[in-house]
Amino acid sequence: MNAPVAPPAVPPPAVHTTCPYCGVGCGVLATPDGAGGAGIAGDPDHPANFGRLCSKGSALGETLALGTRLLHPMARGNDGALYRLGWDVALDRVAGAFRDAVARHGPGSVALYLSGQLLTEDYYAANKLAKGFLGTANVDTNSRLCMASSVAGHRRAFGADTVPGTYEDLDQADLIVLVGSNAAWCHPVLFRRIEAARAARGTKIVVIDPRRTATGDEADLFLPVRPGTDTLLFSGLLAHLSERGAIDQAYVAAHTTGFATALEAARAQAPDLPSLAASTGLPVADIERFFAVFTATERVVTAFSQGVNQSAQGTDKVNAIINLHLATGRIGRPGMGPFSLTGQPNAMGGREVGGLANQLAAHMGFAPDEVDRVRRFWDAPHMAEREGLKAVALFEAAARGEIKALWVMGTNPAASLPRADGVREALKAVEFLVVSDNVLSNDTLGCAPDLVLPALAWGEKDGTVTNSERRISRQRPFLPAPGEARADWAMVAEVGRRLGHGSAFGWHSAADVFAEHAALSAFENDGARDFDIGALSTHDAGAYDRLPPVQWPARAGTAPSTTRFFAAGNYYTPDRKARFIAPAPPRLAAQPNATFPMVLNTGRIRDQWHTMTRTGLSPRLGAHLPAPFLEMHPDDAARLGLTEGDLARVASVHGEAVLEVRVAPGQQGGTVFAPIHWTGETSSHGRIGAVVDGATDPFSGQPESKATPVRVEAWPAAYRGFLLARRPAGPLGIWWARVAVEGGEGLLFADSEGPDAWSGRAAALLGTQSVAEYADAATGRYRAAAFDTEGRLLGALFLGPAADRTRWQAVLPLFAARSVPASERRVILSGHGLVAGADRGPLVCACFGVAEAAIRGAIAQGCSSVERVGERLKAGTNCGSCVPEIRRMLQPAIPA
Numbered sequence: 001m002n003a004p005v006a007p008p009a010v011p012p013p014a015v016h017t018t019c020p021y022c023g024v025g026c027g028v029l030a031t032p033d034g035a036g037g038a039g040i041a042g043d044p045d046h047p048a049n050f051g052r053l054c055s056k057g058s059a060l061g062e063t064l065a066l067g068t069r070l071l072h073p074m075a076r077g078n079d080g081a082l083y084r085l086g087w088d089v090a091l092d093r094v095a096g097a098f099r100d101a102v103a104r105h106g107p108g109s110v111a112l113y114l115s116g117q118l119l120t121e122d123y124y125a126a127n128k129l130a131k132g133f134l135g136t137a138n139v140d141t142n143s144r145l146c147m148a149s150s151v152a153g154h155r156r157a158f159g160a161d162t163v164p165g166t167y168e169d170l171d172q173a174d175l176i177v178l179v180g181s182n183a184a185w186c187h188p189v190l191f192r193r194i195e196a197a198r199a200a201r202g203t204k205i206v207v208i209d210p211r212r213t214a215t216g217d218e219a220d221l222f223l224p225v226r227p228g229t230d231t232l233l234f235s236g237l238l239a240h241l242s243e244r245g246a247i248d249q250a251y252v253a254a255h256t257t258g259f260a261t262a263l264e265a266a267r268a269q270a271p272d273l274p275s276l277a278a279s280t281g282l283p284v285a286d287i288e289r290f291f292a293v294f295t296a297t298e299r300v301v302t303a304f305s306q307g308v309n310q311s312a313q314g315t316d317k318v319n320a321i322i323n324l325h326l327a328t329g330r331i332g333r334p335g336m337g338p339f340s341l342t343g344q345p346n347a348m349g350g351r352e353v354g355g356l357a358n359q360l361a362a363h364m365g366f367a368p369d370e371v372d373r374v375r376r377f378w379d380a381p382h383m384a385e386r387e388g389l390k391a392v393a394l395f396e397a398a399a400r401g402e403i404k405a406l407w408v409m410g411t412n413p414a415a416s417l418p419r420a421d422g423v424r425e426a427l428k429a430v431e432f433l434v435v436s437d438n439v440l441s442n443d444t445l446g447c448a449p450d451l452v453l454p455a456l457a458w459g460e461k462d463g464t465v466t467n468s469e470r471r472i473s474r475q476r477p478f479l480p481a482p483g484e485a486r487a488d489w490a491m492v493a494e495v496g497r498r499l500g501h502g503s504a505f506g507w508h509s510a511a512d513v514f515a516e517h518a519a520l521s522a523f524e525n526d527g528a529r530d531f532d533i534g535a536l537s538t539h540d541a542g543a544y545d546r547l548p549p550v551q552w553p554a555r556a557g558t559a560p561s562t563t564r565f566f567a568a569g570n571y572y573t574p575d576r577k578a579r580f581i582a583p584a585p586p587r588l589a590a591q592p593n594a595t596f597p598m599v600l601n602t603g604r605i606r607d608q609w610h611t612m613t614r615t616g617l618s619p620r621l622g623a624h625l626p627a628p629f630l631e632m633h634p635d636d637a638a639r640l641g642l643t644e645g646d647l648a649r650v651a652s653v654h655g656e657a658v659l660e661v662r663v664a665p666g667q668q669g670g671t672v673f674a675p676i677h678w679t680g681e682t683s684s685h686g687r688i689g690a691v692v693d694g695a696t697d698p699f700s701g702q703p704e705s706k707a708t709p710v711r712v713e714a715w716p717a718a719y720r721g722f723l724l725a726r727r728p729a730g731p732l733g734i735w736w737a738r739v740a741v742e743g744g745e746g747l748l749f750a751d752s753e754g755p756d757a758w759s760g761r762a763a764a765l766l767g768t769q770s771v772a773e774y775a776d777a778a779t780g781r782y783r784a785a786a787f788d789t790e791g792r793l794l795g796a797l798f799l800g801p802a803a804d805r806t807r808w809q810a811v812l813p814l815f816a817a818r819s820v821p822a823s824e825r826r827v828i829l830s831g832h833g834l835v836a837g838a839d840r841g842p843l844v845c846a847c848f849g850v851a852e853a854a855i856r857g858a859i860a861q862g863c864s865s866v867e868r869v870g871e872r873l874k875a876g877t878n879c880g881s882c883v884p885e886i887r888r889m890l891q892p893a894i895p896a
């Protein structure tokens with residue numbers, strides 16, 4: 001008799017969820033493997049990405065390990081150490097501390113600092129607790145650093161924080177103007193969509209940015225404006241549209257006010273082309289080309305991001321852009337409109353909830369009737385009746401000792417806020433600091449919180465997020481909650497109950513919270529408020545669980561005829577007309593001077609997200625740009641005596657960082673660029689937030705992060721080296737940067753001491769006594785390596801003169817291998833064979849692990865286009881984020 005045939009194993013179903021990184025809001029299919037991991041793929045049915053993911057989204061499966069997770073509530077003991085305690089005791093302490101602070105010092109003495117990484121349900125709960133039950137509007141968020149100027153600009157022009165368009169407009173536009181947006185790196189899936197539109201219909205791309213980024217490289221016209229002068233360009237364009245008779249007089253008359261004043265101001269700021277060219281630094285011919293194509297093209301989308309928002313005049317910049325679309329009536333119709341690209345996964349959800357200090361709730365402000373409406377809906381005893389402290393002002397108040405109890409939720413202000421060293425001190429000055437987060441250690445947790453609460457992370461959380469095009473998507477759990485971690489909304493609800501508000505915080509699930517949020521959006525909303533998702537307020541747990549991606553408005557009882565706003569006016573101002581806003585003349589908040597003669601710009605890189613707590617766990621993502629860097633123009637580098645890879649100190653009046661120099665022709669002379677991602681956890685001197693000036697916009701309160709006067713100088717270090725180790729190693733040398741590598745951890749470091757000081761240290765650093773060493777005092781070289789009995793490389797420590805820096809690319813593949821052949825083991829210490837043969841250069845394509853050397857090799861063998869390189873190596877054929885870099889290699893001489 002034949003043995004019974006086992007039924008085929010049924011693969012676990014894929015869970016439809018949403019990427020936790022940028023504001024594109026890509027749908028993700030996560031298939032749990034039953035061992036704490038998951039397979040990750042793009043969701044082909046999600047309308048934000050139709051199956052595509054960028055390098056960061058594709059690597060989500062590499063970021064699910066629990067090694068860095070906070071798993072239990074902890075309280076600080078008298079000795080300064082953290083000790084476990086139970087949830088009940090922890091939550092009692094939070095409630096008690098906030099109750100006492102309000103009783104002793106008033107509601108203005110307490111605050112919550114939230115995050116665009118929170119889910120909408122978390123945001124809603126925190127906002128309700130503060131504004132309805134603690135009586136304070138001191139609820140702000142790291143989204144203040146991201147898009148607060150877009151919010152303020154929308155509200156000034158439209159009367160509400162409304163994004164008029166949709167992603168389909170990018171497919172249908174004939175001209176896309178990207179302003180202050182490195183979309184190729186920061187919104188990669190959207191940028192691929194833009195490129196697809198270009199291939200399909202010949203869409204022209206204009207990029208306006210002081211810095212030539214990967215996005216600028218892909219543009220049909222790149223306009224490298226002087227920092228801070230983009231408003232002048234838009235003013236000049238408004239005047240040009242008027243001169244050419246391109247104003248939509250009917251739309252302006254019927255649906256707007258203030259055009260004449262705005263036009264007069266625009267003409268005063270940009271009276272003619274020569275003066276505009278002189279002030280922006282752009283060639284007259286390029287300005288004329290831009291003006292001509294904008295004037296002649298009906299379907300124009302102007303998409304903008306942090307380069308516009310992160311400015312002390314960000315709100316005016318947003319309004320200068322909106323003015324152009326109001327003047328031409330190019331808004332709310334297919335393929336046209338101003339489009340704010342949000343940086344964070346749920347900045348939009350936070351805005352919908354009202355989780356900013358200058359909003360109340362559900363797109364309502366602090367007008368008496370709005371306060372009364374929300375009071376009645378919440379049945380709230382202690383309503384906040386005026387705006388609270390925005391992020392920068394909030395931490396300034398904390399530094400003065402005015403904030404007695406602060407709850408930081410899912411963010412790391414000690415690293416990410418401007419003047420970050422001052423923020424560290426401010427956090428330490430708070431009497432009772434509670435931090436809910438999902439990591440054991442970060443810069444903020446280093447500021448002696450009284451209590452830390454373990455929060456759920458992506459893959460465990462249950463709720464919703466809203467992307468840049470107003471599309472609400474579910475983040476669904478596919479992993480069990482680890483340790484004692486809880487949802488943030490559930491922690492808030494427990495505190496609310498402990499403060500005596502059981503019925504107001506009686507939710508049993510995220511679905512309950514969402515239903516209440518949706519009901520508030522529709523409460524007494526007769527169409528006077530844009531944000532209305534009342535149709536979702538009756539969803540039970542099952543319907544909430546099945547909720548497909550849905551774009552708002554979603555009013556109860558009506559199917560929207562369009563998902564765009566304002567084609568026929570009907571703005572949310574009292575007279576239902578949009579407002580033209582005359583921007584103030586542009587000026588940098590802080591001018592370069594003799595002491596700080598250069599201008600520092602900051603931003604994101606392709607493969608990392610925010611402070612790297614998640615993306616930093618992926619070796620693939622760490623391979624692209626493994627150390628904090630400072631980009632500068634070749635002429636500036638030469639003047640300062642710096643070459644590629646040297647260390648440079650960049651200092652402002654607020655603080656300093658030490659970064660690796662990258663010589664970049666696309667950087668304007670007199671300006672430098674540094675990424676925002678490195679913290680005190682991942683580097684010794686990489687916290688660029690400590691340097692950033694952060695003067696705030698008068699309307700939005702958003703800090704300037706793009707134009708800090710700085711001084712740059714060489715930071716000599718006699719020796720440079722690296723450590724590869726299987727277990728986390730402590731800081732090394734006088735400068736270091738930590739990065740995940742395949743099989744362990746890597747540390748790049750610099751030191752003032754040579755081989756004599758390092759000889760003999762390898763055993764402790766590599767965790768074994770069996771270490772082979774090579775030291776040469778004459779050449780200043782020291783190398784050590786350790787193998788196990790199977791020939792596996794346990795670790796390596798290399799040190800050499802800084803001027804002749806030892807690179808680790810050749811050793812990385814050996815460290816990742818299961819075993820190293822004896823012949824190659826010998827050359828590790830000599831170094832020669834490694835450098836000659838195995839150095840693959842930096843990783844370019846993170847999806848397929850293709851390094852620079854392979855791409856250059858393919859080009860040398862005749863691959864003359866991105867497509868040919870892709871056919872040969874697959875590089876650039878998945879998410880496409882590296883296509884601009886491959887194109888750069890094909891065209892090495894990019895003009896500055």
Ligand code: SF4
Pocket residue numbers: 019020021022023024025026049052053054055056057058187188189190
């Ligand atoms: Fe995530 Fe990338 Fe999509 Fe942004 S573009 S949501 S980071 S996969």
